[in-house]
Amino acid sequence: MDITGFGIGLLFGAALFLAGLADPDKMVGTLRLRDLHALRVIVVFVLVGLVGATVLDAFGLAHWSVKPAAVASILVGGGLLGVGMGMTGYCPGTGVACAAGGRADAAVSVLGMLAGAFAYILIQPAVAGPLDQVWNLGKTVLPETTGIPRAVWTLGLALPGAIALWVTRPGRPAQRPTQPAPAA
Amino acid sequence: MxxxxxxxxxxxxxxxxxxxxxxxxxxxxxxxxxxxxxxxxxxxxxxxxxxxxxxxxxxxxxxxxxxxxxxxxxxxxxxxxxxxxxxxxxxxxxxVATTHVWWRANHGNSVGKRLAVAFAGGFLILLGARFAHGCTSGQFASAWAQLAVSAIPFTVALFGAAMLTARLVYPRTPRLEG
Known part of the structure; x- marks a missing residue:
């Protein structure tokens, strides 16, 4: 057993649940632009990860795992994943987390995911492998392709992102009624 | 009620x-x-x-x-x-739950239909994630943290398809807390 991996998973799983991403109501609400809680969580998650990764990188402490920019394959795959996420309110990580939280439909989704992975194994040699070669830019990062340093990219995304989150922040919890309104 | x-x-x-x-x-x-x-x-x-x-x-x-x-x-x-x-x-x-609030607001207490949609959706989620070399963790959150070029087409395709699908499957909005 890999204790480091297990520990990171423990933190990640608890965070997904506590933040409300492992909740199909919150995910569907955000995809319908009716409940922006999950969207705000996702933006903070990404920006904090970006700033943290850039700081770790500056000290030579970052462990990278950059994926290939196989654009054709990513557009097809991202589209299929999006359809599944729009149907269920789950993604692979939150599906596992929701199943662990007692949602039987999420457990069924996880079985569907195992079947989807099996279908991928079957068609990978004939279909997915060749598609990967179409419009493939390789394992590249924006600082490399643009010549603009990582720190500049990070500030350029994180600063406007933080300002946008602050300006559009929802009202303080104190302004909301704490008791349900009495029946009229 | x-x-x-x-x-x-x-x-x-x-x-x-x-x-x-x-x-x-x-x-x-x-x-x-x-x-x-x-x-x-x-x-x-x-x-x-x-x-x-x-x-x-x-x-x-x-x-x-x-x-x-x-x-x-x-x-x-x-x-x-x-x-x-x-x-x-x-x-x-x-x-233990089988459906959620958005589902019930649009499709009532149809448990069998929810489980069928959950299975089919899960199938598409993982098939798509492998074509895309990652899911919402690896190819979205982690790809942006690394400023990987792959994050850009993935983000566009994922959220475009997910928002369109959610609009078709969940047209009616339930009451939201807060």
Missing amino acids: EEERVREAPLGWLAGGLLLGLAQIVAIALSGPLGVSTQFVVADTQLLEATNPAYVASHPLIGTPKYTELGAGWWLVVGLAVGAGLAALATKRWR
Whole structure:
């Protein structure tokens, strides 16, 4: 057993649940632009990860795992994943987390995911492998392709992102009624 | 009877996002960026190895140690399930459910239909994630943290398709808390 991996998973799983991403109501609400809680969580998650990764990188402490920019394959795959996420309110990580939280439909989704992975194994040699070669830019990062340093990219995304989150922040919890309104 | 509402998350958006960001920073510092979907292929590979090892050995993808061995990524997903389950218990939100508020607002208490949609959706989720070389963890959150070029087409395709689909499947909005 890999204790480091297990520990990171423990933190990640608890965070997904506590933040409300492992909740199909919150995910569907955000995809319908009716409940922006999950969207705000996702933006903070990404920006904090970006700033943290850039700081770790500056000290030579970052462990990278950059994926290939196989654009054709990513557009097809991202589209299929999006359809599944729009149907269920789950993604692979939150599906596992929701199943662990007692949602039987999420457990069924996880079985569907195992079947989807099996279908991928079957068609990978004939279909997915060749598609990967179409419009493939390789394992590249924006600082490399643009010549603009990582720190500049990070500030350029994180600063406007933080300002946008602050300006559009929802009202303080104190302004909301704490008791349900009495029946009229 | 009062109409049911979507419940608030245990944590606010800022605290929740910071906790997830912390998980990402710890992951990048100690082993590698967060990712989940590869492990579904690993799970299938374990089953295939027990039933048809010759197929695994001859396969260009799953015949490699990344899929035949259980590494840090596998234990991350095991930890994810335990962590989420413990968080649900600690916040007294662990309960068996088959549908959710948005589903009931649009499709009533149709459990069988929900489970069929859940299975089909799960199938598309993982098939798509493998074509895309990652899911919402690896190819979105982690790809942006690394400023990978792959994050751009993925983000456009994922959220475009997901928002369109959610609009078709969940046209009616239930009452929201807060």
